[in-house]
Amino acid sequence: MILNRKFILKGALDEQFALDLSYSESPQQKGIIIFCHGFKGFKDWGCWSMIADYFVKNGFAFLKFNFSHNGMGLEDSVEFTDLDGYFGGTVPPISVEMVPL
Numbered sequence: 339m340i341l342n343r344k345f346i347l348k349g350a351l352d353e354q355f356a357l358d359l360s361y362s363e364s365p366q367q368k369g370i371i372i373f374c375h376g377f378k379g380f381k382d383w384g385c386w387s388m389i390a391d392y393f394v395k396n397g398f399a400f401l402k403f404n405f406s407h408n409g410m411g412l413e414d415s416v417e418f419t420d421l422d423g424y425f426g427g428t429v430p431p432i433s434v435e436m437v438p439l
Contacts, residue, residue, distance in 0.1 A: 339363065340394045349405070356381070360390040361399035368397040380404050 345357040358381060371393050381402040390400040
C-alpha cells in the first residue's frame with residue numbers, strides 16, 4: 339500500500355513551500371528519491387504522481403516538492419495563486435533608472 343504525507347516547510351526569506359512524501363510500510367526500503375522539478379514547474383504537474391507511485395512500488399520512498407517563490411500556493415498546487423512569488427522570482431525589480439519618462 340502506498341502512503342502519502344504532506345508537509346509545509348519554510349524556505350528562503352521564510353516563504354513556505356509544500357512537500358509530498360510517498361512511501362510504503364515495507365521495512366525493506368531501498369532509499370529515498372528526492373525529485374526536483376524544472377524551473378517554474380510544480381510537484382503535481384502531469385505524471386509526477388504516477389512516477390512517485392512507480393518508485394514506491396519498487397521499494398523507494400519518493401519526495402517531491404515545490405520550490406519556494408515559484409508562484410504555487412500551498413492549497414492549490416495546480417494553479418499559480420501566488421503571483422507576487424512567481425513574478426518576484428522571474429521578473430527583475432524595476433529601478434527608477436529603467437522607468438521611461
